[in-house]
Amino acid sequence: MRKINRSIYLIMLLMIEFSGCISHPKQPPAVTTQVIGQVITQMTEVMIHDITNPPLAARFFSYACLAGYEVVAQNNPAFKSMHGVLTDYPNLKKQDSIQQYDVSLSAVLAMLQTAQKMQPSGKLLAAYEQQLLDSCRQLGYDDAVISNSKRYAIAVSKKILAYAKSDRYNMISNYPRYTPIDREGCWYPTPPAFLPAVEPYFNTVRTLALDSCTQFPAPPPVAFSTGKKTAFYKLLLANYTEGKQVPEEHRIIAAFWDCNPFAIQDDGHLILSRKKISPGAHWLGITGIACEKAGKHFDDAMQIYTSVAVGLLDAFICCWDEKYRSNRIRPETAIRKYIDPQWVPVLQTPPFPEYLSGHSVISACSATILTHFFGNNFSYTDSVEVAYGLPPRSFTSFQQAAQEAAISRFYGGIHFMDAIDNGLVVGGKVGKLVIQKLNSK
CATH class of the missing domain: 1.10.606.20 (Vanadium-containing Chloroperoxidase; domain 2)
Structure with missing residues (x-):
């Protein structure tokens, strides 16, 4: 018995x-x-x-x-x-x-x-x-x-x-179809699928915690120039050099944070989509890992998830506002046109303008919010994408993870460094405001 x-x-x-x-x-x-x-x-x-x-x-x-x-x-x-x-x-x-x-x-x-x-x-x-x-x-x-x-x-x-x-x-469906600007230094669709611009009017969506999409304006991007002694050309060379011989660890980091729902595979006959989650889903997955490790009660966890989710939406709105205002060319397009027509980035270039780096903005925002709830030195193992064939990675803090997510876009060859650095700053500001508004007693 x-x-x-x-x-x-x-x-x-x-x-x-x-x-x-x-x-x-x-x-x-x-x-x-x-x-x-x-x-x-x-x-x-x-x-x-x-x-x-x-x-x-x-x-x-x-x-x-x-x-x-x-x-x-x-x-x-x-x-x-x-x-x-x-x-x-x-x-x-x-x-x-x-x-x-x-x-x-x-x-x-x-x-x-x-x-x-x-x-x-x-x-x-x-x-x-x-x-x-x-x-x-x-x-x-x-x-x-x-x-x-x-x-x-x-x-x-x-x-x-x-x-x-x-x-x-x-109301966005009522707006005219977006047409890329045919001008040097501006974004243009990239191979292999040359997909149209994604959400060019997302800045018209109502923000939640922010008072507007322009509450935390980013500094202007480094001005486009083909002059070989200019600041922009130095950014261009940095991406080109990194992409010629990418260290294996950099490839691993780039793949781990890719989170590109538009990634496709071209086998010469068919173009097929590859199963990948969005960057927001990745950070909400991290939120779940942290809540479980810390033993958070259901009500507390619901508050944390909601804080991160609200931050994600506001961060995307302000980032997309800047993207289509600055409308800057992607490294892949610029390098192929001005340096090496055969150059290919490690990651597929997403179909929208380059500045700011979306990963940098939303990662800094999410990390700031999670740090508020769990502290500066909360270590964890990120296994969110194991189901999608990627091994887990361990971090000593959310900020460390955000920094790695941001630099992964440089390793992947899809962002310039000023878009990454300034994206981290803007995202951190959004995260702090979300904490101030949603979680003040």
Whole structure:
């Protein structure tokens, strides 16, 4: 009998680990912090399916996380509402008519409901939602609690979706198709696919914590010039020299932080897309690793995820504003035209202007926010992209990771150093503002 009971106990533990739900004797079951990360992962898989561009991915993540956080804030007085904090955020009243729900379950269901409505292939998330609910039933959730939790989630999600709809993204389709500027020193589509410009009007989207996309303006980029003694030509030579004989460690770093959803493979007959996540998904994955290592409670983790997600969206908006204002040429285009027509970067050049470096901006922003919650010397192993064939890397701090993510764009041959250095500065400023607004008690 003792052996049978032990077997049953082990089976229950495996079910708990799989589902992310914990059932305590004489206590209501609860959804763990890990489930937030599972929802982010499921959203990421849909984004890969849809080939979602990085700024748009950040938009999806931010509103999904805000839906989850709203549930927490309405039920835990330790967490403040975003009304009066984020731009135009409505005063969302708790629906007292809904009783007997589980707060954590409602929060992740609100995330899923929001993502299902916002992402083009969001219906693919329904299978995961059903799996989650089935596992919770097996671990002791009452059917009424599950039903009420979902009702509550849907009610919150509808309000967040209305807030999202008002951010002006849906107006972008009314703007004229972007045409690259045919002028020396300006960005132009690059091989192998010569993809059109991505989100040239993303600066028109409403910011969340920032007062506008220009709140933290970047210094002007080094002026384009073909003169061999100019500052720009020195930048050009630095990229050219690095790309001629790239050290193996630099190649590894470049690949680890590539995060290019537009990466394709040209075998001479067909051009195929390669499965890669967005940089925002990578940093939200790091957020999950940190929350799990630190043993963060569900409500605390929801706050941290939301802070990072809000920072990601604002960082992309201000970065994209600068990209299409400065509209600077990519290293690949400039080197092939002015130095070596056969030169090829380690990474495929993404389809948008060069300055600022998006990775630098969003990495510095995310690292600043995570450092606020976990400290300056929080070591961790980043295994986010193991599922995509990349080995893990270890870091002693989030800032170290941000610096490596930034310099990876130089190693990969797709950014000049001033875009990287100034991107880190701008991203750090965005991160500090997000902390100041969202997390001040």
